[in-house]
Amino acid sequence: MPVVQVETPAAHAVAASKETLEDYTLRFAPRSYRKWSPAVVGVSALGGIAYLADFSIGANIGIANGTGNALLGIGIFALVVMLTGFPLAYYAARYNIDLDLITRGSGFGYYGSVVTNIVFASFTFIFFALEGSIMAQGLKLGLHVPVPLGYLVSTVMIFPLVIYGMNTLAKLQVWTTPLWLILMVLPFGFLLVRHPDSVGSFLAYGGQDGKGVSLSGALLAAGVCLSLIAQIAEQIDYLRFMPPRTPENARKWWGWMLLAGPGWVLFGAIKQVVGLFLAVYLIASLPGAQDIANQPVHQFLEIYRDMMPSWLAMTLAVALVVISQIKINVTNAYSGSLAWTNSFTRVTKTYPGRIVFLGLNLTIALILMEANMFDFLNNILGFYANCGIAWIVTVATDIAINKYVLKISPKQPEFRRGMLYDFNPVGLVGFGLSAALSIATFFGLFGETLKPYSPIVAVVVSFLATPATAILTKGRYYLRRDHDGIELDMFDAHGNPSGETLTCAVTGMEFERPDMIASAVPGPEGEIQYISSLALSTDKTGLHVLPPR
Template sequence: MSLDTRAPSPQSTPSASSATADASAATAESLEDYTLRFAPRSYRRWRPAVVATSALGGIAYLADFSIGANIGLTHGTVNGLLGILVAALIIFLSGFPLAYYAARYNLDLDLITRGSGFGYYGSVITNVIFASFTFIFFALEGSIMAQGLYLGLGIPRWIGYLISTLLIYPLVIYGMKVLAKLQVATTPVWLILMVIPVAYLVISHPDSVQTFLTWTGESGEGVNFASAMLAAGVCLSLIAQIAEQIDYLRFMPPRTAQNRRSWWAATILGGPGWVLFGATKQILGMFLAVYLVANVPGAREFANEPVQQFLATYEQLMPAWLAMTLAVVLVVISQVKINVTNAYSGSLAWTNSFTRLTKRYPGRLVFLGVNLAIALVLMEANMFDFLNGILSFYANLAMSWICVVAADIVLNKHVLRLSPKVPEFRRGMLYDWNPVGIVSLVLSGGISIAIFFGAFGAAVQPFSPLFAVGIAVVATPLMAIATRGRFYLRRTDDGIDLPMFDADGNPSGETLTCAVTGLDFERPDMIASAVPGPEGEKLYLSSLALTTDRTGEHVLPKE
């Protein structure tokens, strides 16, 4: 179904014409990446298994090996394992409701966050937190690639940082179609290069397992809950990875009776299930680092570098020249697989925030360049040497954001029913700011960061991650109760008579014509205009056109 409408008269003004141009530019680029809006059914043609494989391709990063190595060498094996398991459990439980909403309603995490306690503009705060995640981890992976290029080819690290940055830009230009093909094609090679050598090392050197299990770290102490929580804090910095998984999961096909099992399997595996693979890699990184320290003189200086870990492993199997070649190949493939996702997701986050605040659309590729430039500066500043401290600090902000949104979905939407069950993201339907999410984020993040820096004493300092989670889970429903849910929806009627969902509960595929761009958009992405047509008829706008409407006259009035 398509309703033909003409462009509204406000387009004749300069500001309206500029807004129309911005909307048209964003629409054209959105044919590949849907930077600012809902992912339509017409584009989502991949099978659930392909979407899940593409999402998991983004977790090929080797930073997990460095994280595992650092916490194992510092806190010992048992404390490191406890920290990894605690972090994995928290990440899985908090990531599940977010992944489900993304796959079911085809929204990225920013759009989900808007209607889950933060408001139309409030989610910009969390977008900045997420964008920081993407360039921090881009810099970490780029540093690891530079280590491999230096070791294997003698390329100076500062040049390696530049290569690892410039290599990614052309791969991210064309969005999901190219990224899906890249992830699916490279995953088998990545798995072979990573898994087989480690399995061989364990089988051929069984004594290395015993050495690993009895390793007590630099402190030389046994099981210590504080040490385990410090380790968990580093691992929990990865909690924001669910946002990158969601950038793929939003392209899941509609859930039907025929694909129900595969749909659920893909949503769980490609969503919160990423942490199962991440935790495994952290444990492997810990194991390889302990093996190097126990068997290679002076290895403590480089045991946290993945290229050195795999080089030592490959040398057990093959000639030194081939071992070096494969170690470098593994590092390059891993860096490309994750950093195309970091660059892609970061460009979406920056563009979304900038366009909402300024009503101007400069193009996603502009912010792709910005994100890569920030990451390059961090690499040149040698942030790899401060890995644990940076991640531990960042974890407090990331956990606060993710846990507030998860608590709003689970508690406020489904238990208290004070938050609208169906996520809303369109301008005019939401209040600009919602104190439920914003206040909860400030309390959770602010208090946990203060604890992290020792404001409440050394005794509780290691437990700042647990405080971040606990405060978020408690404050979010309390704020919803205190405000009685009044700041979620500005309107409940979007002015369109067509149903929002089909018979299976999936977002409708019916289309309406946007009066500003002249293009057809699917029903969930549309809203009625407050401005009637030339003959008094009702006009419809896409959420994209409404985002770039600088006059604000198309925004429906508050109910």
């Protein structure tokens, strides 16, 4: 028995260890749980991008800025997401940790990453509300369900699907993906064959102002699209369950990591282009379509009606909306609940359970829907993009530049309490300065001329300020300690996190080596005791936290 047995962390840590329900909310995903193949993990992750918001975003930016500017903006968006998404996705899949755990050791510190967790949680309920609004539009059109009631239905139905985490989500995403692909791709292909002239109309569309292609128009479009940059965090919530990379599975591991990680943006960009294409077709061929051309349910309904009887068209359009909304909003709800839980537990040292924050996230989303946020989509996403870009680019820059080029930041990720400083100025300065300047630019504080360039401001400031701060501080605020007090190797022969287990002195439970750290409290015979990062995160006394190096 350990000399010091702290009741509070033990009780909370045991509660947090109910993996069937909690899905490794506060720590890395161990080998014993990662039983899926790279393909299953990849398909599950890509199932989370089945959302229809891309169709609305593509339609909105094209109607506002014209096809040329929209296509350029989508291209800029895709390039930024690919470049920033790769290092994040690789670290998640290689070391089996979510983006919050990556953020902690990539310039923010143990508590510093709480602010970015809140940014991510905001992303999940904003896009939950957006997808819920689209579903309510479908229910209203197909089943005559009042829109406010549709908001409630689209929210409540998600709750039971998310309770059991990855086990349920993997099955849901894999089994619904084929039907979703057929329903989405078929009408678009039909339109190209049946109305080939629609391609010319699409390319020639000049938008509401008809000013033609310009850098400012392209950047305004890119700014709205870049609000989706934080989607990589949701991809990572699946990618952290990738199996260990070995010589036997290396090709599949790399392929699915790239496709389901930064590669998600290829599918997103295609959907945005298709959304604009369908919107332009409706505006050109359907009188009075200007007001509904940005609504995915109407986009697909009108194409289905050209293919089949009206009753069947309506059925398929509603089915597509419902399936898409479920596929993405289980991910939004799941990821949001993880983000809230992680932050709350670190700050309060209390673990209330992920289900509590699942309810909170859904409640906030429902309030946004009832406030009719869909009508203010471009403004909301344009503003949010600045915060999302500041976070993602800062972390990606720390990994790519500070770790691999400057070699100031420790290359192997660290997330455990006691090993990290509470706050690291590298990430906080890079993120804070980028967010502040880009938001000020977005609201025109530096003049109307610079206003469209707020996404570029966010990218450039993050990219420059992050390594500059690391150089100025000489990297001294990354690691509080150089060693975790355990002699057992952290990684196996292939560089994967070790599957060896140790017993936690507080909970009495077995945890894998990467999740463990030596306790500052010796055993009854003066021997070294081990404590899990899970128990350490709920230790209000701090007795088990090792001293600084």
